[in-house]
Amino acid sequence: MKNTLVLAVLFSFSFHAVPAGGFEDARPGEDFTRKDRTELLFSTKFQFTPENVPVVTVGVVEDEKEIAFLSEGPLVFMSEGEGGPSVRVGRGRTECIATMDDSRPAVIRYWPALERVPARELGPVREARNRWTQAGLSVNTFEQGSVFGFYGRILDNRRVVVVEDVSFEDRAAAQAHLDELAATHGIDTPELYEEVIRRPDGRVRVRCLGHEATMEFPGMVVVNPSAGKFIRIRNVAFHKLYNEGKREDRSYRGSIIFTADRNGRLAAVNSVDAETLLKGLVPSEIYNDAPMEALKAQAVVARGELFAKLGNRHTADPYMVCADVHCQAYRGMERENERTSLAVEETAGMMAFFKDELVDSVYSSSCGGHSESGANVWQGSNHEYLVGVPDAAGQVKAFARGVTEESVREFIMNPPKDSWCGKSRFGKSAFRWTRTLTDNEIVAGVKKITGTDIGQFKGFEVMGRGVSGRMTRLKVIGTQATVEIAPELRIRQALGSLKSSTFVWNRGNGSVTFTGAGFGHGVGMCQNGAIGMADAGRTYQQILGHYYSGSEVVKIY
Ligand SMILES: [Zn+2]
Ligand SMILES: [Zn+2]
Numbered sequence: 001m002k003n004t005l006v007l008a009v010l011f012s013f014s015f016h017a018v019p020a021g022g023f024e025d026a027r028p029g030e031d032f033t034r035k036d037r038t039e040l041l042f043s044t045k046f047q048f049t050p051e052n053v054p055v056v057t058v059g060v061v062e063d064e065k066e067i068a069f070l071s072e073g074p075l076v077f078m079s080e081g082e083g084g085p086s087v088r089v090g091r092g093r094t095e096c097i098a099t100m101d102d103s104r105p106a107v108i109r110y111w112p113a114l115e116r117v118p119a120r121e122l123g124p125v126r127e128a129r130n131r132w133t134q135a136g137l138s139v140n141t142f143e144q145g146s147v148f149g150f151y152g153r154i155l156d157n158r159r160v161v162v163v164e165d166v167s168f169e170d171r172a173a174a175q176a177h178l179d180e181l182a183a184t185h186g187i188d189t190p191e192l193y194e195e196v197i198r199r200p201d202g203r204v205r206v207r208c209l210g211h212e213a214t215m216e217f218p219g220m221v222v223v224n225p226s227a228g229k230f231i232r233i234r235n236v237a238f239h240k241l242y243n244e245g246k247r248e249d250r251s252y253r254g255s256i257i258f259t260a261d262r263n264g265r266l267a268a269v270n271s272v273d274a275e276t277l278l279k280g281l282v283p284s285e286i287y288n289d290a291p292m293e294a295l296k297a298q299a300v301v302a303r304g305e306l307f308a309k310l311g312n313r314h315t316a317d318p319y320m321v322c323a324d325v326h327c328q329a330y331r332g333m334e335r336e337n338e339r340t341s342l343a344v345e346e347t348a349g350m351m352a353f354f355k356d357e358l359v360d361s362v363y364s365s366s367c368g369g370h371s372e373s374g375a376n377v378w379q380g381s382n383h384e385y386l387v388g389v390p391d392a393a394g395q396v397k398a399f400a401r402g403v404t405e406e407s408v409r410e411f412i413m414n415p416p417k418d419s420w421c422g423k424s425r426f427g428k429s430a431f432r433w434t435r436t437l438t439d440n441e442i443v444a445g446v447k448k449i450t451g452t453d454i455g456q457f458k459g460f461e462v463m464g465r466g467v468s469g470r471m472t473r474l475k476v477i478g479t480q481a482t483v484e485i486a487p488e489l490r491i492r493q494a495l496g497s498l499k500s501s502t503f504v505w506n507r508g509n510g511s512v513t514f515t516g517a518g519f520g521h522g523v524g525m526c527q528n529g530a531i532g533m534a535d536a537g538r539t540y541q542q543i544l545g546h547y548y549s550g551s552e553v554v555k556i557y
Contacts, residue, residue: 038219038259040081041269041318042199044146044311052557053273053349054148056306058330059319060252061236061268062261068234069256069268070095073226077206079217087215089208096208098221103202103264108316110174111140111163112181113193116380119143119158128162135185140165142193146311150556155358157308159380161193176451183484188464188472189379190486194316200260220259220318222271230333231256233268250332253280259318269319270332275348277330278302282340284329286527287426291534294527295343297543300553301525302328304351304361349557352544354385359548364520365527366430367391367468368502369411369419370399371547372522376466377488381523385548388467388522391529392418399469405462408469409504412517420532421518427528430499430519437496438511446476446483449494454478457512460505468522471501488521524548 047055061067074090089096114132117124125141132139145158164181168174174192182190204217215221225231230251238246254272261267270277278299286298305328310320313327321327352359360383362374373388374381390396396419398411415422415432422431437445439457447453456479463473463484473486476494485491488501495514503516525547533543541553 038199038201038318041220041257041259042196042315044320046148049273051273052150053275054307054557055254055271055273056277056310056321057257057319058270058272058277059261059267059314059317059322060250060256060270060330060332061233062265062317063237063263064266064268066097066099067258067266067268068095068097069223069231070234071225071229071231073229075208075231076224076226077215077217078222078224079220081222089211089215094208096206098258098266098268099205099207100258100260100264100266101203101205101216103260104200105260105264106200106262106316107197108171108262109167109169109195109197110171111142111161111167111193111195112174112178113161113163113191113379114139114181114185114187115162116159116191116378117162118380119145119160120156125160125162128160132162132164138165139163142195144193144312144315153353153554153556154356155307155556157310157312157358157360159312161379163193167195172451179450179483179485182473182486186473188376188486191379196316200262200264200318202260202264202266204258204266206258217258220257223256223258233332236332248331251334252332257318261318262316267318270323274303274306275344277306278344279336279341280333281306281328281330282344283335283337284331286340287531288337288339290426290531292339292343293538293540293543294530294534295340296347296540297525297530297534298363298527299340299343299347300350300352300540300544301361301363303347303349304359305363307351308358308360347540347553348555350553350555352548352551353554354383354548354551357383359383359385359551361525361544361548362386362521362523363525363527363547364518364522366421366427366500366519367522367526367529368431368500368516368518369416369422370396370468370522371524371526372466372468372470372488374523376470376472377521377523385551386523387549389546389549390416391420391526392416394418399467403465403467403469405504408465408502411469412502412504412515415517420529420536421526422532424528424532424535426531427519430528432515432517433499433519434513434515435496435498436508436511436513440510441496442476442494442512443478445494445496446478446485449490450483450485452481452483454483455480459507469502469517470522471503474501 077087142161147156178190206215232251235247236250252270257269323330371388374386458477461475491501492498500518503514506513
């Protein structure tokens with residue numbers, strides 16, 4: 001499907017990071033065609049294809065000095081997007097290099113966020129403000145997210161972010177302050193809120209092979225391939241955390257936008273309609289040879305997850321979602337597969353709803369036998385449908401009398417035999433695992449994540465676990481300092497990127513051996529469990545009803 005930048009045929013409102021002293025009225029989408037287009041890159045206003053499929057922007061490359069790209073046909077460069085002036089370059093294969101000049105980074109202010117509350121009702125927001133004021137903190141609020149409608153269904157993922165009324169220009173200083181607050185007030189999901197004071201800017205320069213002239217575009221340029229052709233970007237870097245230094249060429253459907261990233265370096269953003277994007281996303285997120293009902297469940301959750309995130313992530317970046325596991329892994333069109341594309345087509349426009357609410361359909365690779373509650377992992381995820389459940393037809397015996405250090409050890413060492421992810425033929429190494437780290441590796445990891453040098457490692461103390469056994473807060477004791485780490489993702493990152501925070505440990509001589517269950521945060525759908533359920537004859541609707549309790553699948557476009 002060709003990605004045309006037609007503006008909202010339906011309607012689209014945005015509340016992009018408006019300080020929420022009071023609620024602003026929703027404004028209908030403005031026509032950005034002739035304005036500063038970089039503003040559009042930072043907004044959550046939707047554009048739609050002529051078929052009324054929303055167009056999404058994905059950050060596919062950033063932090064580069066130059067980006068080489070090509071297409072098997074001419075390329076059209078548009079400084080203001082569709083409808084503005086355009087330059088057509090090349091005939092057959094066209095190869096170009098984009099660079100960035102006179103750039104300046106974004107100015108971002110970091111706020112310690114205490115809590116995120118759905119913005120639909122005023123009551124909970126007021127209560128949250130009062131609670132923190134009574135705890136002795138001076139608070140401020142921001143609003144993020146967006147509200148948009150499709151054929152009478154309103155999708156509203158807006159949240160009010162309650163922050164301590166103190167901001168930082170330096171991210172590390174803000175994080176250190178937030179860590180202290182989290183330890184003092186027992187916050188298991190500390191997160192920073194990023195306020196964009198000034199957007200990044202720069203001049204994009206493009207030089208194409210066989211053409212003398214260098215083209216210059218202030219702020220950004222939209223590049224379209226000719227009909228039926230694609231844009232291929234050279235040397236796209238893999239996720240830095242897991243694949244340092246690894247790169248590959250990737251092709252993308254839709255348009256590519258070159259602009260400045262938050263650091264004033266060159267970024268490439270793929271503007272593509274949601275259904276085409278999903279065909280690229282789904283195969284990166286699940287085994288292509290998984291049973292069809294599991295693939296359909298994956299297509300529905302990937303779609304719901306995409307829409308739930310818009311406006312709530314990357315508020316300081318020139319795109320709505322990133323191409324890494326942080327949002328959803330996306331490696332362009334090469335990964336497309338007949339079976340996963342069919343699963344996307346057969347569920348086109350479908351998402352899970354709980355009552356009238358779009359389900360934030362988060363998922364992870366393996367829950368380990370019990371899923372986790374959203375509230376224990378992220379701010380603002382305390383939804384009824386995201387309460388952790390046993391990943392089995394019955395109960396998890398080890399947790400019958402609650403989650404304790406003893407019951408977690410029992411759960412990990414003697415896994416429940418009837419759990420869906422345990423039965424799955426995929427991901428055995430995710431279900432139960434062991435990993436050994438030296439004391440030095442632990443000290444270095446803790447320093448990297450918290451900025452604190454604890455001296456020599458002395459031990460751990462578990463400060464909290466969720467319903468799946470996942471640790472929510474961990475105390476790391478050292479000879480020089482003791483730190484508390486939360487939430488679960490930072491615990492894993494500090495400990496050599498452990499697969500999950502459902503673990504117990506044994507102290508060795510200068511090392512620690514971790515034994516754990518599951519891979520990922522464990523909230524919402526367990527992907528290996530979905531495969532286990534599909535193998536046992538369950539439909540994708542049944543699978544989704546299991547992981548998002550009380551939800552139903554609705555077609556909204
Ligand atoms: Zn992301
Ligand atoms: Zn599971």
